[in-house]
Amino acid sequence: MAQDAQIDQLRQYLKQLTLQGRAHLLAELERLQLYGEGVAGADVVIAELRAELRVNGAGEGRQEPAERFFFEPLEPVLVDAPPELAGSGRISRGSLPTIWEWMTANLLRAMATDYIDKVKHQVAANNAHQARVLAAGFQAKVVKMLDDTLASPAGAEQIRAGLASYTSLPTFDDLTKMLRVLRARDTLARFAKALPTRIRKLEDAPLVRIRTLLDTVQVEHEDAVPFALTMVARHLKTPWQLIRLATKIAASKEASDVAATPYAIAVVIALDEIAEKRLALRKALKASRITVARDILVEIYDIEYALRVRIDHLEGSPWGRRLDELIAAVAHVVATEVTSIPDNLHHILDSRRLHRHQSLKGRAIYLAWKAHDMLYGVVHLWRRLTTPAIKIDSP
Numbered sequence: 001m002a003q004d005a006q007i008d009q010l011r012q013y014l015k016q017l018t019l020q021g022r023a024h025l026l027a028e029l030e031r032l033q034l035y036g037e038g039v040a041g042a043d044v045v046i047a048e049l050r051a052e053l054r055v056n057g058a059g060e061g062r063q064e065p066a067e068r069f070f071f072e073p074l075e076p077v078l079v080d081a082p083p084e085l086a087g088s089g090r091i092s093r094g095s096l097p098t099i100w101e102w103m104t105a106n107l108l109r110a111m112a113t114d115y116i117d118k119v120k121h122q123v124a125a126n127n128a129h130q131a132r133v134l135a136a137g138f139q140a141k142v143v144k145m146l147d148d149t150l151a152s153p154a155g156a157e158q159i160r161a162g163l164a165s166y167t168s169l170p171t172f173d174d175l176t177k178m179l180r181v182l183r184a185r186d187t188l189a190r191f192a193k194a195l196p197t198r199i200r201k202l203e204d205a206p207l208v209r210i211r212t213l214l215d216t217v218q219v220e221h222e223d224a225v226p227f228a229l230t231m232v233a234r235h236l237k238t239p240w241q242l243i244r245l246a247t248k249i250a251a252s253k254e255a256s257d258v259a260a261t262p263y264a265i266a267v268v269i270a271l272d273e274i275a276e277k278r279l280a281l282r283k284a285l286k287a288s289r290i291t292v293a294r295d296i297l298v299e300i301y302d303i304e305y306a307l308r309v310r311i312d313h314l315e316g317s318p319w320g321r322r323l324d325e326l327i328a329a330v331a332h333v334v335a336t337e338v339t340s341i342p343d344n345l346h347h348i349l350d351s352r353r354l355h356r357h358q359s360l361k362g363r364a365i366y367l368a369w370k371a372h373d374m375l376y377g378v379v380h381l382w383r384r385l386t387t388p389a390i391k392i393d394s395p
Contacts, residue, residue, distance in 0.1 A: 022049055066119040067100050069135035073185045074178060076192055076234070077227045081279055083174050087272025088265055089226030091181070095174035098167045106162055107145055111138065139182050146179055177227075184217070184224035191217055191228050195235050202232075202241040203248075211245060211263075218262060226265050239273055240306040242266045247310050255317040267307070267319055274303050274326045278333060285337035300330055 017025065026049040074091055083092040104112035115138040122131040149155035160172045181188065194213055199206055210232055217228045233239045245263040247253065258264060277300050284293040304327055307314060314320040 025049060064116070065123045065131065066116040066135070067096075069119060069131050070100070070138060071096050072132070072135065073139075073189070074181055076188075077181065077230045079276060081276055083170050085275055085279065086174065086177075087275060088268045089228075089230040090272065091174050091177050092171075095169070095171040098163060098169070098171050099175055099178065102163055102166055103142060108138075108141060111141055136185075139185070143179060143182050146175070150176070150179075180221075180223050181227055184221035184227070187217055187220045188224055188227060188231070192231055195231065197235070199232075199236045199241075201238075202236060202244050207244060207248060211249075214245070214263065225263070226269065229263065229266050229269055233269060233273070238302075240270050240303040243270050243306065243310060253310065253312040255311050255313050255319060258311055259317075259319075267311070270303055270307060271319065271322055271326060274300055274323075274330070277303075278326065278330050281330065282333050282337065285333065297330070297334070300327075 026046060029046050029049070074096075077090050078093045078096075079086055079090045080093055081087075081090075083095050086092040086095075104116070115134060118134050119131050122128075122134065146159070149159060159175070163171050163175065191213055195210075196206065199210070202210065214225065214228055214232075218225050229242060229245070232245075233242045236242060243266050245266045246258050246261045249263070250257040250261050258267065277296050281293055281296045281300070284290075284296060304323060307319070307323060311319070314323065
């Protein structure tokens with residue numbers, strides 16, 4: 001009886017929320033639950049919200065046209081991870097509903113209402129081009145307003161508090177990332193259009209081409225480079241190869257020299273990739289999708305191996321410490337979730353089998369890489385020693 005009374009109270013509370021607010025609450029609860037951050041009683045709340053949305057014929061988390069067109073430039077850098085785990089150059093998809101609701105209700109309420117109405121009219125007329133023009137105009141107004149407000153600590157705190165009134169998740173950082181993407185919207189659009197559809201290997205001519213494109217982004221919008229790198233990673237057949245943008249131009253393979261390059265953030269993005277895959281791994285294991293989990297683990301170990309081989313003295317560096325923490329977290333996920341897997345399937349997740357670089361072939365490749373690096377170092381040193389110094393006569 002007590003539980004029935006609590007459910008009745010819950011229903012009354014949910015009825016006080018707008019339909020959009022209920023959809024956003026549902027999306028947030030499902031996201032927290034998915035990544036192991038669920039709260040007590042969430043199952044009951046989720047069930048009630050789903051039932052309520054079905055009765056009202058609302059799609060769960062469905063964006064209205066004005067919202068969809070506004071956030072369209074962000075699509076290439078969105079990830080299905082909580083804001084605190086989105087990483088560099090990426091924005092949590094789950095932050096968008098909160099940001100949209102806060103903007104349209106508080107930041108530019110009258111302008112937002114006008115924009116929404118005009119986009120609805122253009123969508124009804126099947127004029128997507130004009131809807132995008134309207135979205136670009138509203139984006140410019142939002143960027144101007146946010147830039148002015150964030151210019152002072154008091155303004156930034158006001159925005160942070162405003163977002164906190166809609167969600168307990170840290171969406172403020174995603175809001176500032178959104179600003180950086182929207183400021184560089186045209187530059188990033190040209191960059192994305194110039195990227196090859198698929199990059200099999202990031203070396204030689206493809207590497208030079210991508211670096212040239214990135215140099216343009218850096219000149220026009222330096223703070224947009226992490227997002228451009230995220231776009232590159234999504235075109236790579238092997239995403240960890242993104243680190244070559246830094247390692248290939250570094251003075252040496254020392255972690256400190258790699259960190260000094262303009263595209264050192266590529267290493268951080270590779271580490272973020274492990275963090276994102278850890279979430280996917282947990283999801284696969286919870287759903288008992290063992291072969292999917294195995295493939296994710298192989299990808300994680302491949303990234304780990306590439307980082308440890310391509311960067312010298314990684315241990316002890318901030319990158320190395322984070323890598324160790326991530327691999328430990330991956331091992332914890334496997335150890336925690338493996339209890340729900342039948343005993344006869346445990347061998348599929350045996351790390352010794354998945355660390356394919358520990359095989360005889362893998363060790364041979366490792367030694368070949370090391371020999372190549374040593375030869376490169378000797379040649380580089382020889383050239384330095386044998387190149388005549390240029391004398392400059394004193395005036």
